[in-house]
Amino acid sequence: MISPQVTIQIGYVDRDLETAHVTTYAPSAAALEDIYSLAQAFVDRIRPLSDAKAKTITITYKFSYSGGSLIENIDKNRKLLLLARNTDDELSAIHMVWPRDAIFEQTGSYAGIRIDRNHPDIISFADMLSLINFRNYDGRPLGTNLITGGLML
């Protein structure tokens, strides 16, 4: 696997709610605890220099990936909304860009609008949801049951 670029970004806010960021980098081989300690050290050293309030520490592992290929002649920006339900009956959304025409229903009123849940690529995607413990933005289980999906314009 290619080593990621690890970015530490410290977000600041002042009394007028203006925001600014301090950005630095860390070695990718370092443990997450060490990277976080490094970020806190930055916060501690910057505190005497600024009246602004440190609000967030964002640690990003950035991988460069060159898989897949673009299809040419795309003339409009389309997005796909996928809805999954977890065991607590909560809905979560997954967004995708540039959905392929083939994954939508081909006949009926929802042709080209709603995903075809019998399409093998959709079935494969849904199977993946049940295998990996994905989480949404506040830590709740994303959901293993892909209910439906539709085109967003």
Place this chain on the structure above:
Amino acid sequence: MKLFAKNLVAPDAPYKCELAQFEIRTAPFLLAAIEYRIAKYVWTVESRYRAEQLLREVQLSILSGCMQELTDSNNRIYMLLDQTLNGQQYEAVSNDPLVIVPPIPVVPPPTFGSGGIIRQIADMRSLIDNSLNGTVNATYIDPRGVKQILIEIVDKIEGSGLTSEEKIKLLGDIAQIALAVL
């Protein structure tokens, strides 16, 4: 001009449902419009997740979740009636996605399965018609009905040369045998 208000509070329960009519081809625009309002900054921190769940349910309805449930329940009722009345057996060959075979036909089939009420009533009617009248049909082929058998018994007794007391005793024995059989 700010397009959206901020720090909104999600509507409180209890929630009541309503069906709304929309042109299906507008669904992609409705989904996207709702998606913008699900943005976290629109809602107060406390009600953010509840608001998302409410709006996601709307998106689900737009993608026919609501009507699909209604049509599915209609299909389930049809299959229950079809199995009970016509004897058609249905089987779920897959649960996710749900695939039931055979598909519901546009018109009911002209023949009835053996487990259905209609077929069983037809069978009982054929049995009674055959038993009483000797009518031969596809299931029951004895051409002698009860009436004919009784006539044959009476004729044989009349030609047997028995005394009246013996005839009465013989009829009594036949009646007892018939009752035992029934």
